[in-house]
Amino acid sequence: xxxxxEVAKHRLFDEEGLRTANIKLFPGSNRDATSDxxxxxxxxxxxxxxxxxxxxxxFDD
Numbered sequence: 001x002x003x004x005x006e007v008a009k010h011r012l013f014d015e016e017g018l019r020t021a022n023i024k025l026f027p028g029s030n031r032d033a034t035s036d037x038x039x040x041x042x043x044x045x046x047x048x049x050x051x052x053x054x055x056x057x058x059f060d061d
């Protein structure tokens with residue numbers, strides 16, 4: 001079974017994925033988050049977007 005990190009890597013960078021070229025991640029206030037925990041949150045967010053489970057928030061300039 002793939003780890004969360006492997007799944008996130010394939011979803012973000014593979015030819016069949018999003019083909020992301022450059023990404024920066026900031027752990028926020030939890031500096032003790034592991035790479036697998038961060039990858040789990042990335043996978044969760046991508047799954048929610050794919051499922052249409054999100055809300056568009058517009059900001060005024």
